Amino acid sequence: MRKIKFACLLLFAGLGIFGFFSESGFVQTANSFTAGPPAGFSGAPDENNCASCHLGPASVGQFAILNAPASYTPGQTYQFQVRHTTADTTRLKWGFQMTALAGQNSAGTFANANGNTQTITENGRFYIQHTTAGTYTGQTLSAEWTVNWTAPSALVGPVTFYAAGNQANNGNGPDGDQLYTTNSVSQATVRRPIFDFDGDSKTDLSIFRPGPVTGAEWWHLRSSDGGNRATQFGTSTDTVVPADFTGDGKTDIAFWRPSTGFWYVLRSDDLSFFAFPFGATGDIPTPADYDGDGKSDAAVYRPSTTTWFISRSTGGTQISNFGAANDLPVAADYDGDGKADIAVFRRNGQSGTEWWLQRSTDLSVFAVQFGSPTDKAVSGDYTGDGKADIAFWTPSSGNWFVLRSEDLSYFAFPFGTATDVPSPGDYDGDGRFDAAVFRPSTSTWFAQRSTAGTLIQQFGTAGDVPLPSVFVR
Structure with a gap:
């Protein structure tokens, strides 16, 4: 003792x-x-x-x-x-x-x-x-x-x-x-991957099928059990904006109607829907969780005035001027505070491509030149540090380039061919974005999963739009 x-x-x-x-x-x-x-x-x-x-x-x-x-x-x-x-x-x-x-x-x-x-x-x-x-x-x-x-x-x-x-x-x-x-x-911090329709923390293979006569169809292959789900919702002229608007950890089927500025959201929990107006013809819908409450907020970027309009689910509307003519919105959580940051992708011709971000933590602005005018913006958290990495895909070579958020070094690797559609997401649920492409000619998905190996899966048909590609710019 x-x-x-x-x-x-x-x-x-x-x-x-x-x-x-x-x-x-x-x-x-x-x-x-x-x-x-x-x-x-x-x-x-x-x-x-x-x-x-x-x-x-x-x-x-x-x-x-x-x-x-x-x-x-x-x-x-x-x-x-x-x-x-x-x-x-x-x-x-x-x-x-x-x-x-x-x-x-x-x-x-x-x-x-x-x-x-x-x-x-x-x-x-x-x-x-x-x-x-x-x-x-x-x-x-x-x-x-x-x-x-x-x-x-x-x-x-x-x-x-x-x-x-x-x-x-x-x-x-x-x-x-x-x-x-x-x-x-x-x-x-629970970071639900985008396009996770069944709530298992993995991006699901999913497509939007425009229907000129019977209306649009949504199809997704549930990664949790391998089952198919199909829903008819919207028309071929609507803009698809799937996101977790209800905060239940599952992506909700949703579209934005350019002719009226209305949003239509099909709740994942009971398949009831709600609608509301936000935006105008000519706007670019860019939903994300801007206030960090776990729910995606309806938002639009207005190119004519380079203005962002964000309908916060916690209340109130944020209006911010950020960008320049011909910029494209690439909102994501680049600073790791759990809130999406306002950001634009700027194609500058022979001068290359610029990325401009406004951090939600302190409203400071960060800009970097990365990519060329023909590249596709595919930002996401590829390194698993909780911050979205600036990234692009080059169609001519199929190469992916990722600028690490932690030290601004970059890495590159080939994945895909010129006619593929880049469709990044977290397909294995490990908290890191995976490079992925959809091949329209064969309706085949290829995903280079960071921990589970390469996924090759046929899902879809001619004319389908892969949902994980809808926010690629």
Whole structure:
């Protein structure tokens, strides 16, 4: 028991030099960890926090993790706080240790915001804790540390932040100290792939079949069970705009009627529909989740005035001027904040092709030259970092070019032929876009899945439009 107590005393952040009894009863002295405890005392389920070894009056204070992200995006950095508060003015020294775990595994990395914290690693786990300066010796009522945490490079499920904190009396002994534990959970951001009609997080092979007499038909091959589904909805002159307008995780069949500016949405949950006006003849419909609530918003880009009109599902209409004559809208979440960014694809003749983005995080503008006027814009998250990558497909060669969002380097690879229709999406559900094409001559799909190998599937007939291609510009 005394050996255990010895280890616990080493954790104690509030002491300078203190004594303890050895097994022989001889009084010794040992340095405590005012400069920070050893790894493994964060209060995580399989770690210690020495609460049983620090004796003191009933705890009257609070210890909390504040402003930790409710959900995280891979690779994104978040800043939040760890805070002690108490009305007990005998608390004169402060400390903490925190780690982040997905299950039993370390998740992400910590970094210091200032000199009051330090990072350590042990057994594959990453910790952040106080420094000597960060004990705030002599300070009463509260103490706070700011930390930076960078999420894992890929989704790893829920991440729990575990923290243990010490409100010490600076009394040169283990008596009179109060130790606290707390935790906070950050969920993985759910990024539903586009054209996922059955809600299994995979893009489905799907087509739009214009019908001059009987009306338009929608066909999709459910990746969840291999079954076919067909629905008659709209006419051959309508513009198809499938997206998850209801927020149930499934793409809704939908179209926009250029002659009236009306949107028609067939709910995926009960196949009832609703309609509303938004836009005018000449507009380009470009639905996406611009407000980050998990529902796609009706939106149009008006080339005549280079104006964006966005009907937010959370309420209100956003009107923004962004673009130039002959630009094409390529909205996507380029900054990884869970909201689609306004963006345009600009073909500049011999000068090449430009991409202009307005980040929703801070409204800053980013521009880059990438591609040629004959290329097709196929932006999407090909690297799985939670941010859409600028990308294009060259019909003459069948080559795909992807500009990595993380460092603006690019990679290229061949997939498809000149007469194919590029139809990118996440066909294997791993959180990364896959290069894919639809071959009209044989109604055959080819998808280069990033984890499940190449998919070759015949689905459709002559004259069909592959739905994953409808937002390719």
